[in-house]
Amino acid sequence: MTLDEALYQLKDVQQKIYALQYAGSAISLDAVTVAPRDTAEGRSLAQGILSGYLYPLISGEETGKLLDFLAGHKDELDPLRARQAEELKRQYDELHRMPEQEYVEYSMLLNDAQAVWHRAKEEDDYAAFAPYLSRIIEANRKQAAYIDEKKAPYDALLGQYERDLTMEQLDGFFSELRQTIVPLLEKIREKGQVVDDSFLRQDFPIEKQRELSDYLMALLGIDRAHCTIGETEHPFTMNFTKNDVRITTKYDRGNFISSMYSVIHESGHALYELGVGDEYQYTVLSGGVSMGIHESQSRFFENMLGRSEAFIRLIFPKLKELFPKQLAGVSARDLYLAVNKSEPSLIRTEADELTYCLHIMVRYEIEKKMIAGEASVQELPALWNQKMKEYLGVEAPNDREGVLQDSHWSGGAIGYFPSYALGSAYAAQFMHRMEQDLPVNDLVARGDFRKINAWLDEHIHRYGCFYPPAELFKRCCGEEFDPRYYMDYLKKKYGEIYRLS
Ligand code: ZN
Numbered sequence: 001m002t003l004d005e006a007l008y009q010l011k012d013v014q015q016k017i018y019a020l021q022y023a024g025s026a027i028s029l030d031a032v033t034v035a036p037r038d039t040a041e042g043r044s045l046a047q048g049i050l051s052g053y054l055y056p057l058i059s060g061e062e063t064g065k066l067l068d069f070l071a072g073h074k075d076e077l078d079p080l081r082a083r084q085a086e087e088l089k090r091q092y093d094e095l096h097r098m099p100e101q102e103y104v105e106y107s108m109l110l111n112d113a114q115a116v117w118h119r120a121k122e123e124d125d126y127a128a129f130a131p132y133l134s135r136i137i138e139a140n141r142k143q144a145a146y147i148d149e150k151k152a153p154y155d156a157l158l159g160q161y162e163r164d165l166t167m168e169q170l171d172g173f174f175s176e177l178r179q180t181i182v183p184l185l186e187k188i189r190e191k192g193q194v195v196d197d198s199f200l201r202q203d204f205p206i207e208k209q210r211e212l213s214d215y216l217m218a219l220l221g222i223d224r225a226h227c228t229i230g231e232t233e234h235p236f237t238m239n240f241t242k243n244d245v246r247i248t249t250k251y252d253r254g255n256f257i258s259s260m261y262s263v264i265h266e267s268g269h270a271l272y273e274l275g276v277g278d279e280y281q282y283t284v285l286s287g288g289v290s291m292g293i294h295e296s297q298s299r300f301f302e303n304m305l306g307r308s309e310a311f312i313r314l315i316f317p318k319l320k321e322l323f324p325k326q327l328a329g330v331s332a333r334d335l336y337l338a339v340n341k342s343e344p345s346l347i348r349t350e351a352d353e354l355t356y357c358l359h360i361m362v363r364y365e366i367e368k369k370m371i372a373g374e375a376s377v378q379e380l381p382a383l384w385n386q387k388m389k390e391y392l393g394v395e396a397p398n399d400r401e402g403v404l405q406d407s408h409w410s411g412g413a414i415g416y417f418p419s420y421a422l423g424s425a426y427a428a429q430f431m432h433r434m435e436q437d438l439p440v441n442d443l444v445a446r447g448d449f450r451k452i453n454a455w456l457d458e459h460i461h462r463y464g465c466f467y468p469p470a471e472l473f474k475r476c477c478g479e480e481f482d483p484r485y486y487m488d489y490l491k492k493k494y495g496e497i498y499r500l501s
Pocket of ligand 1: 265269295298
């Protein structure tokens with residue numbers, strides 16, 4: 001093989017991986033947006049066959065030989081190709097220890113499990129989902145050993161979402177967070193709830209909410225020629241290429257805030273994907289680098305910007321125009337306080353910023369136990385309720401609002417949840433850094449998001465997967481991740497809202 005031949009093959013194999021992943025993602029997107037309900041079977045077969053083609057591309061003998069050759073000619077590769085080879089090797093190593101049959105069966109299992117979870121949640125029927133969850137946990141335990149048998153299984157799984165993240169780091173991070181959040185919640189409880197958000201629970205026609213989604217996406221600078229919005233049970237963002245990104249939301253007629261913040265959150269993900277450099281297209285370096293960094297972008301838009309007073313004042317006239325009766329007599333300040341009302345609740349995606357991380361801690365504690373084999377699938381609903389009571393003081397009246405509420409486990413994502421908490425904390429540090437360069441609050445007040453997006457592009461988005469997450473973070477902030485920025489942010493914000501001090 002000559003170097004030219006190897007480089008041609010490197011490009012070719014990445015494009016084929018891209019094409020198969022594109023097809024698989026399109027099927028998944030269809031499944032949870034517009035496909036009729038009882039159609040999982042055909043998709044499951046198709047996904048299984050697609051993954052049967054994908055497996056040898058990533059972990060087959062030919063790819064192995066190519067990667068060996070490229071490793072031997074490392075010094076002759078430009079930085080872009082060198083990183084592509086390195087990333088493909090990482091994926092090769094993780095996958096080729098896993099038998100092909102297992103890989104194909106797992107992809108089919110996830111397809112089935114998502115359909116079953118969807119119905120189980122609707123019908124509040126945990127028993128229907130339990131056998132699928134049991135198989136997913138078993139498969140994840142095995143995969144953890146394929147990824148790195150020297151690591152504790154849950155550490156190996158965490159690393160899939162945030163490279164090199166460990167339970168030890170998370171235990172420390174969460175314990176520090178708890179020490180900040182719990183006393184703040186305590187003080188708020190002592191004061192008594194002073195924020196009235198009752199006006200948020202009215203009838204908000206879905207048509208008007210759709211108009212609001214369009215308005216928000218335009219305001220935040222989303223190019224609709226490259227990004228559409230769909231509807232689903234559990235909002236997410238999917239990227240096919242940097243020029244084709246799809247966000248989703250879920251409309252609740254009785255509460256417009258729910259979809260509003262989903263749209264802002266998913267727009268943060270979309271802006272990241274839309275901003276990735278052209279040079280990474282159709283390679284293993286395309287897309288966002290990790291779930292922690294990805295969630296930092298979505299939570300940055302949702303919370304740092306979207307739940308700021310400047311943002312609420314900016315969009316308030318539009319909200320009044322869309323919902324004149326419902327918001328009669330409500331001021332922008334009232335709405336700002338309402339969207340930041342802190343109160344322990346059952347549903348993670350509806351939680352305020354202060355209690356949000358406690359929801360993550362509940363899932364983190366449960367995942368640790370489920371992967372260590374310390375809790376059986378049958379015990380999970382009870383364990384869920386026990387942890388919710390311990391961390392938030394609330395108990396779910398049913399599994400629909402309890403252990404069945406999130407889609408992640410049905411999609412095989414065990415170890416994902418901590419990325420939300422980390423992402424929130426990263427976002428606070430990014431904000432601190434951005435404020436040294438830009439008058440962020442003034443820009444938000446004026447509705448000028450161009451400079452903010454350009455800053456994120458320049459420091460984060462454009463790099464795709466070129467830098468590993470920790471390096472990207474350090475290059476952006478000039479220092480390592482420090483959760484104190486997040487804790488200071490929470491103390492300041494909630495201290496002001498609830499006049500604590
Ligand atoms: Zn997200």
